[in-house]
Amino acid sequence: MIPILRYQDLEQASRARRALRQLFLKLYPQGDVFAFLEYYYQNYPECFYLAMKSEQVLAYLAICPDTSAALAELKYDYYHLFSDYYQEHPAHLHINVDPSMQGQGLGSRLLDYAKKDLAKSLHAIVAKGEDNVHFYLKNGFQPVAVRKLQEKELIFLSNH
Numbered sequence: 001m002i003p004i005l006r007y008q009d010l011e012q013a014s015r016a017r018r019a020l021r022q023l024f025l026k027l028y029p030q031g032d033v034f035a036f037l038e039y040y041y042q043n044y045p046e047c048f049y050l051a052m053k054s055e056q057v058l059a060y061l062a063i064c065p066d067t068s069a070a071l072a073e074l075k076y077d078y079y080h081l082f083s084d085y086y087q088e089h090p091a092h093l094h095i096n097v098d099p100s101m102q103g104q105g106l107g108s109r110l111l112d113y114a115k116k117d118l119a120k121s122l123h124a125i126v127a128k129g130e131d132n133v134h135f136y137l138k139n140g141f142q143p144v145a146v147r148k149l150q151e152k153e154l155i156f157l158s159n160h
Helices: 013-027 035-043 077-081 106-117 132-138
Strands: 004-006 048-053 056-064 091-097 122-127 142-149 152-158
Touching (some): 004 106, 013 035, 013 091, 035 056, 048 106, 056 106, 077 122, 077 142, 106 122, 122 132, 132 152
Antiparallel strands (some): 056 091, 122 152, 142 152
């Protein structure tokens, strides 16, 4: 079984960052937006989970436990779009799994770890029609609201 570790518990954080960057570039080859992840592992290392095999990151789960408090730091418009829901659903997440590992339960295991560690309601904001909507529904998330940002419909999903 692939171990799941918290970023704060890693002895070799610099190696993990390099491996995480490799996974991120594999998932998003069109550009290096890796800097957005730095906010999470620098500010919330206790809420940043990695599924690692040897020195390869196969999946990650990044959580911001208090989205309202972080709004000034979060640079994407969609965070502000649902700010009226953050008191009831405070923690947002980002999860990615290496395509070669998808469909094997690794993402669900990461979510299970987070649910055990956080007594808060988790939420995710996803584009309507994307593949990840099914993943969240399968893992107990429910649609709370749908709003439009420019021409894209976004769904606010929560596990509570």
